[in-house]
Structures are given as C-alpha cells and as structure tokens.
Amino acid sequence: QGGVSIAWPVDILETTDRLSRVVGFLMPRVKDVRPVFEYYNPKSRQAHCPQFDYRYLHRTARNLAAAVAALHARGYVVGDLNQSNILVSQRALVTLVDTDSFQVRDPQSGEVLRCLVGKPEFTPPELYGCRFSEVDRRVEHDLFGLAILIFQLLMEGTHPFAGVFLGPGDPPPYEERIRAGDFPYGTSRKLPYAPMPFAPPWELLHPTVRALFIRCFEDGYRCPTARPDATCWRSALDEIEACFTRCTRNAQHWYGNHLASCPWCERTQRLGGYDPFPTRGVLGRAVHPRRRPLPRPLPPARPSPRRPAPAAGWPKWARHPWVVRLAAWVRVAFAYLVAALIHLWHWAVQFYDIIERIPAVVAAMVGFLALLAYYYYPHSLVYRKFPSPEIERQIEALEKHIHPSEFQAPGPSQPGTVSPPRVENSSTGLTVHLDREVSIELVRIPPGSFVMGADDGNDSERPAHRIRITRPFYLAKHEITQQQWTAVMGQSPGNYRGPSYPVTNVSWIECVEFAARLTARVKPYPIHFRLPTEAEWEYACRAGSSAKWSFGDDSRLLGQFAWYADNSGGAAHPVGQKNPNAWKLYDMHGNVAEWCQDWFDGHYYRRSPPDDPIGPFKGTGRVIRGGSAGDWPPNTRSAFRYQANPDYRMETVGFRIAATAAEGWR
CATH class of the missing domain: 1.10.287 (Helix Hairpins)
Known part of the structure; x- marks a missing residue:
C-alpha cells in the first residue's frame, strides 16, 4: 500500500580505498511517520493527528501484528520489540525500524547473531536475570512485547501491568510486576492491584481480544509457548474490525457491537468533558473541548448586565x-x-x-x-468566580507582575486570624514553617538568561528564543504536597493518599487561592507567593542546561530523575524520591504536571519580549508544564507545554509555589 513495513538495509556503504571496508548501511527513507506512542497517547494524538480515531488504532494494531508475523515466517526474531522502534503513518501503516538489532541466523553457518538489547517493561518474565548476549531469543519472547503494544494501542496507552497498588509500601515498578506475573485484569488469582482509575474499562475490548490477553499474560506466564502468535492476533483483529459500530452522537466514536452503548461518550462524561476522540469542530476551539464540571460548587459569579449569558434552551x-x-x-x-x-x-x-x-x-x-x-x-x-476581595487583589497583582522594588510589605495581621508562620531566610532560599510539622522549602533562583523553547519540538515550542530573567525569585523545592495543602487551605482536596504525595485534582483558580492565603498568613514578612511564570518555570527546570532534559539528551537516564510512564506504574509518587536538577529542585520532570501563571498561546514565542515575559494578554487556558507520571519521555521535556481551562481539576496536575521578596529583606 505504498508503505515500508520493515526498514531493511538496502545496500552496504564501503570505503573507496583498496581495502573496501564496510562503514555502514544505506537504509530506506520513511517519510511522514511518528513513533507509535504518539498515537496511543491521547494528548499527543490530538496534537499531531486529531482525526486518528479508534478504528485507526485498531488497524494499527492489526498491521503491527501482520509485520511481526511476516518476520517470524522468515525465521527472524525482533528481540527488542518496544514502542521506540515502531513508526506509524497517518494511514495506520506500520514500519519496524532499528533492524540492526534483530536476531538473525546465518543460513550457511547456522551462527545466531543475537539481539543484545531490551527494554525491561517489554521483556517477558522468563528473560529476567538473563544476559541477552548469552540467550537465543525465541518467537514467544517477541509475542510478549507484541501483546503489550496491542494492549496500549487499544487501551489509550495503558500498560497491561499498570494498576493501583493496594498493598503496603511503595508500588513496585513494572519489572517486578512482570516478573511476578501480576496482570491486574487476570482471573486465575487475586492480586493486590486495581485497574488504573482513568484507564479505559476492560470491557471496552472485544471478548475475543480479552481472551487472547489472558492467554498471553496468564497462561503464557506459566508456559511461554501458550502465547498467541502474531498470525492469531492479525486474524482476530480483522474479524473484530468488521463488527465496529459508529456512535450516533459523535461520528468520531467507534466501538465494538458487543457493547450496548458508546463507551467513549461515557468516558468523556467520566473525564469531565475531555473527549479522547473529539469532533473536528471541537478540535478547532481548544485543547480541552468542554469544561469539566467542578466536583464541589464555587460561589456564583456576579452577574454582568453588559454581557448576559445565552439561555440554555437556545440552539447550540x-x-x-x-x-x-x-x-x-x-x-x-x-x-x-x-x-x-x-x-x-x-x-x-x-x-x-x-x-x-x-x-x-x-x-x-x-x-x-x-x-x-x-x-x-x-x-x-473566570476571575469573577472569586467572592474574596483579597483574592481579587492577588490576581490583579499577578497579572501586573509587580517588580520586587515596587513590593509593599503587608500590614499587621488582623485580630482573630491565624498566627503568622515562622520564615527562615538564607542565601540559598526560604523555609516557611507553617506549624511544627509542616514546612515549605523554596530555593533561591538567581537571575540569568537561557534559550526557551525547542526548534525540534512541537509547534507551540517554536521558535527557540533567548530570554532574560532580570531579578531573582524563589521556587518550591518540591511540588506542593497534600500535607502542605491541608495546612494552608484547611481541608484536603478529596483524593488524599499520603502527606508526602503531591496534591492533585486542584484547579488553577484554587492554586492562586492557595498562594493568596499563604501570602496573607506570612504577614508581616514582605513575601509575595504566586505561581511561577512559564519562563521562570522553564528557566528553573533547565538549571543552566540547554538539552532536552535538565540532565542531558539521553532519555535512558530519565528514570533517575523522574517518575514517568515507564517506571511509575501510572500513578504519582511521594515527592523528592528521584534525583534533583542542578539547582536542587525535585520532580521538575514527571510525577505530576504543574500549573503556571501564564495564559497559553501556541504562537506566543514568535512575539515574546526578551526580558521577564509574563505570557499573552488573554487566552483559552493556562499553561501546564513538566509532564506527569503517566506521560512518555517526550512529554516530560523541559520545553514541553500544553494548556487546560483554569477551572479544570485533573488527577495528573498539581503545582509548585513561587515567591518574590522585597529587595534587601533578610
């Protein structure tokens, strides 16, 4: 169909001298393709290929099985089958690359040229503890990785061994779950895992596909040869594709006829309006097509006679x-x-x-x-949702971005208010002691310049441009925890997991309210708490680095600095468990994404001022940075940015607080 299924070398490159030494291979050029994880991840799929609906994901899984079946039929074994060596076009055509690592048997001598690499989260349990250089890979080893990729394509990027850990202690990584055969959707034994709360339901899959996954991850754990082969997957997916039904309310929703109603409409409602497969009209308006209803009501906005809201009964x-x-x-x-x-x-x-x-x-x-x-x-x-005049003043100050030299120290505390916390100031940062057990540490970020954005990134990250931060500021060493949130706001946000876990499920509006209350509580200290601007956040995240991540360009080191999709189990972890960046800031990559102060504009970098930019004048959503525990490496880069409406609450988004102090204060 015009695509390259397997990127085999097409010729040998040799030196022109008399020795004719082999120096490389000529590979076919594969155009207009992207890594497979950019399609099964809803966020990146809507950014790069918004019309790629569930039928295309299903067809991608089928084409992947067909390509692997063709390899196995000719005696080859991939060995390292994972999401990084599979490219997909917008027509759901699949290309297998990195063929230089395939396991090949010499037809004349019978020598096996082994595959020496492998990703832990795609490695079958029987290979754990083995040296790849000493093991001949077999077809059933490939079938384990193939089943994982098909599961992720059909389940919105969810890893089959991801789940909420119900046992004591920290959740084990994917490697330990795979080694133990802990498939959360299995039926043979009871496990200390529950399916991921925001993953698509298991019932979304056709019963035939569910049975194949049980064969692979349960029966195949006891007997690897019991795993369904690639031809079996291809035949099953072909039969199921013929049974797809289109939703009557959204033409982009396709699902199997074994379901009584559209699962994507139900999922959209469960996610508070976030549609994994939105219509074209919705895609043109915003990243998040519909506003998420607030779990707890806010005070009603003051009526505006100049701009009345349209009646609910009017046409759409x-x-x-x-x-x-x-x-x-x-x-x-x-x-x-x-x-x-x-x-x-x-x-x-x-x-x-x-x-x-x-x-x-x-x-x-x-x-x-x-x-x-x-x-x-x-x-x-959106600001008119605040009934408090103090919060109105706080937001006005944030929008004006008051220079520290113009900062006026707050007046004395009013009678009957909570006693002010103790604030320790040093040359390296601030420590705000909210009470005897709870404190917030902030690191002093010096002024300087850096290159913001990435020319090789997404459209909204271009062009890369030099920015100067002309004044020092403070940024929290850790993401705000649930214990700190409760100490300032007086109540838990409703998803309490532990005192040291980052707070999530909080909107941008509530984060600004947190900063306003914290500013009021530290009176009479001349400190102004706020959300960091987008430029301040990226400057602090990079910590002097110009690479993709604060530690460099090698994604294999990401697990040392971040909780992300490969090592998190799909859930956030307590703060401060990974290595910090050069400025001693923890979890700037992964764990939970973080709200910033700025409005989002995909073209703002083209006109951004060079000194202390504060974002566009207005927009449809507020900037979110850093990536979360459920994101893949590209979405945890220092330059990666996206947006959400200010009143959205999401399980993957939290924040860290910034502060500005009056000049000369010690």
Missing part, C-alpha cells in the same frame, strides 16, 4: 461565544445608529447651533471609548 450555534459576541456588537451598533439618526435630525433642525452639537459628539465618543475599554479590559471573566 446560538450559544457559541462568537455568536454571542456578534449579537452584542449588533445591539451596540443598532443603538449607535439610532442615536446618529436622532442627532442628524437634530442637526438638520438647528444646523447653525454649534453649541448643541458639541455635547452629542462628546457623548458618542465617550460611549465608544467605554465600549472599547470594556472589551479589552485585562480581567478574565
């Missing part, structure tokens, strides 16, 4: 924001037209009376300027 097109805005302009234009006609008639009657014409012209100009001021006033409607 009439409730579109641009239609509402156009209607407001039409009303204003009509009012000015009537006023102009009245004044024209008045001028016609009293043409020579200049004195009476001046007030009318002034009134029209004042009205027009008032309309422009209202439309361009830098005050988002």
Whole structure:
C-alpha cells in the first residue's frame, strides 16, 4: 500500500580505498511517520493527528501484528520489540525500524547473531536475570512485547501491568510486576492491584481480544509457548474490525457491537468533558473541548448586565461565544445608529447651533471609548468566580507582575486570624514553617538568561528564543504536597493518599487561592507567593542546561530523575524520591504536571519580549508544564507545554509555589 513495513538495509556503504571496508548501511527513507506512542497517547494524538480515531488504532494494531508475523515466517526474531522502534503513518501503516538489532541466523553457518538489547517493561518474565548476549531469543519472547503494544494501542496507552497498588509500601515498578506475573485484569488469582482509575474499562475490548490477553499474560506466564502468535492476533483483529459500530452522537466514536452503548461518550462524561476522540469542530476551539464540571460548587459569579449569558434552551450555534459576541456588537451598533439618526435630525433642525452639537459628539465618543475599554479590559471573566476581595487583589497583582522594588510589605495581621508562620531566610532560599510539622522549602533562583523553547519540538515550542530573567525569585523545592495543602487551605482536596504525595485534582483558580492565603498568613514578612511564570518555570527546570532534559539528551537516564510512564506504574509518587536538577529542585520532570501563571498561546514565542515575559494578554487556558507520571519521555521535556481551562481539576496536575521578596529583606 505504498508503505515500508520493515526498514531493511538496502545496500552496504564501503570505503573507496583498496581495502573496501564496510562503514555502514544505506537504509530506506520513511517519510511522514511518528513513533507509535504518539498515537496511543491521547494528548499527543490530538496534537499531531486529531482525526486518528479508534478504528485507526485498531488497524494499527492489526498491521503491527501482520509485520511481526511476516518476520517470524522468515525465521527472524525482533528481540527488542518496544514502542521506540515502531513508526506509524497517518494511514495506520506500520514500519519496524532499528533492524540492526534483530536476531538473525546465518543460513550457511547456522551462527545466531543475537539481539543484545531490551527494554525491561517489554521483556517477558522468563528473560529476567538473563544476559541477552548469552540467550537465543525465541518467537514467544517477541509475542510478549507484541501483546503489550496491542494492549496500549487499544487501551489509550495503558500498560497491561499498570494498576493501583493496594498493598503496603511503595508500588513496585513494572519489572517486578512482570516478573511476578501480576496482570491486574487476570482471573486465575487475586492480586493486590486495581485497574488504573482513568484507564479505559476492560470491557471496552472485544471478548475475543480479552481472551487472547489472558492467554498471553496468564497462561503464557506459566508456559511461554501458550502465547498467541502474531498470525492469531492479525486474524482476530480483522474479524473484530468488521463488527465496529459508529456512535450516533459523535461520528468520531467507534466501538465494538458487543457493547450496548458508546463507551467513549461515557468516558468523556467520566473525564469531565475531555473527549479522547473529539469532533473536528471541537478540535478547532481548544485543547480541552468542554469544561469539566467542578466536583464541589464555587460561589456564583456576579452577574454582568453588559454581557448576559445565552439561555440554555437556545440552539447550540446560538450559544457559541462568537455568536454571542456578534449579537452584542449588533445591539451596540443598532443603538449607535439610532442615536446618529436622532442627532442628524437634530442637526438638520438647528444646523447653525454649534453649541448643541458639541455635547452629542462628546457623548458618542465617550460611549465608544467605554465600549472599547470594556472589551479589552485585562480581567478574565473566570476571575469573577472569586467572592474574596483579597483574592481579587492577588490576581490583579499577578497579572501586573509587580517588580520586587515596587513590593509593599503587608500590614499587621488582623485580630482573630491565624498566627503568622515562622520564615527562615538564607542565601540559598526560604523555609516557611507553617506549624511544627509542616514546612515549605523554596530555593533561591538567581537571575540569568537561557534559550526557551525547542526548534525540534512541537509547534507551540517554536521558535527557540533567548530570554532574560532580570531579578531573582524563589521556587518550591518540591511540588506542593497534600500535607502542605491541608495546612494552608484547611481541608484536603478529596483524593488524599499520603502527606508526602503531591496534591492533585486542584484547579488553577484554587492554586492562586492557595498562594493568596499563604501570602496573607506570612504577614508581616514582605513575601509575595504566586505561581511561577512559564519562563521562570522553564528557566528553573533547565538549571543552566540547554538539552532536552535538565540532565542531558539521553532519555535512558530519565528514570533517575523522574517518575514517568515507564517506571511509575501510572500513578504519582511521594515527592523528592528521584534525583534533583542542578539547582536542587525535585520532580521538575514527571510525577505530576504543574500549573503556571501564564495564559497559553501556541504562537506566543514568535512575539515574546526578551526580558521577564509574563505570557499573552488573554487566552483559552493556562499553561501546564513538566509532564506527569503517566506521560512518555517526550512529554516530560523541559520545553514541553500544553494548556487546560483554569477551572479544570485533573488527577495528573498539581503545582509548585513561587515567591518574590522585597529587595534587601533578610
């Protein structure tokens, strides 16, 4: 079908001297393809190929099985079958690359050229503890990795051995789960795991596919030869694809006819409006197509007579924001037209009376300027959800980004408020002691310059440009924990796992409220707590590095610095367990993604000021940085950025606090 299924070398490159030494191979060029994990990960799939629906994922799994079956039929073994050596086109065509590591048997001498590498999370249990250089790989070893990849394609990137650990202590990594055969969806024995809470349901898969996964991960654990081969997978996926049904409410939703209703509509509702396969119209409006309903209600917003909300019973097109805005302009234009006609008639009657014409012209100009001021006033409607004047002042200060030299120390504490915490200040940072057991450590970040963004990254990360941070600031050493959140806010966010776990399921609005309350509690210390700007966050994350991650460009070292999809088990871990970056900041990559202060604009880097940028004037969502425990390495890079609506709450997003202190304060 015009695609390269296996990128075999097409020729040998030799030196031109008389020795004719082999120096390399000529490989076929494969164009318009991406790694397979960018398709089964919903976030990257919507960014790069938004129309890649579930049928395409299913067809990708089928084509992958067909390519592996063709290799096995000719006596080859991949050996290191994983997500990084499989490329996929937008037509769901699969290409296997890195063929130089395949295990090959010499047909003349019978010598086996072994595969010397392997990823732990794709390695079958019988190979754990073995030296790859001493083991002949067999077909059933490939079939274990093939089943994992098919599972991830059909289950939105969920690893088959990912699950919520219900036992004591920290959750074991994937290697230990695979070695023990702990398949959370198995039926033969009871395990201390529950399926991931935000993974697609097991019932989404066709019963035939479920039976094949049981054969591979349960029966194959006891007897590796019991694993279904690639031809079996291809035949089963072909039969199931013929039974797909299209949802009547969303043309992008496809599912098996063994289900009574659309599982993707139910999943969208469960995720608070986040649709894994949104329609084209929704994709054009925002990253998150619909607002997530808040688990606990906020106080009602103050009514605005100038911009009334459309009635709930109106048609969908009439409730579109641009239609509402156009209607407001039409009303204003009509009012000015009537006023102009009245004044024209008045001028016609009293043409020579200049004195009476001046007030009318002034009134029209004042009205027009008032309309422009209202439309361009830098005050988002989302802020009006705050009933507290203090939080209003806090947000206004954040938007203005007050320079430390303009910072005014707060006044004395009001009678009856909580006693101020003790703040320790040193040359390396701050420590805010909220009580005897709870404290927040902040690292002093010096001023400097760095290259922000990445020319080889996503569109929103380009172009890479030099930014100067002209003044020092403080940034929390760790992500804000559940214990710290409770000490400041007075209550748990509702997903309590342990005092040292990062707080999640908090919206951007609530994070700003946390900063405002913390600022109020440290009076009279001249410290102003806030969320970091996006530029400050990336500057602190890089810590002087210009590589993809703070430690360099080698993704194999990521597990030493971050909890991510390969080692986290799909869940966040207590803060501070991995290595910090050069500035002693922990978990800047992975664990939980982090809110930043800025509005998001995919083209902001093209016009960003060089000194202390604070983001665009307005936008559809707030910036999120760092990647989470469920993300793959590309989404944990220092430059990676995406957005969410300010009132969204997500299990994978938390924050860390920043602070500015008055100059000269010690």
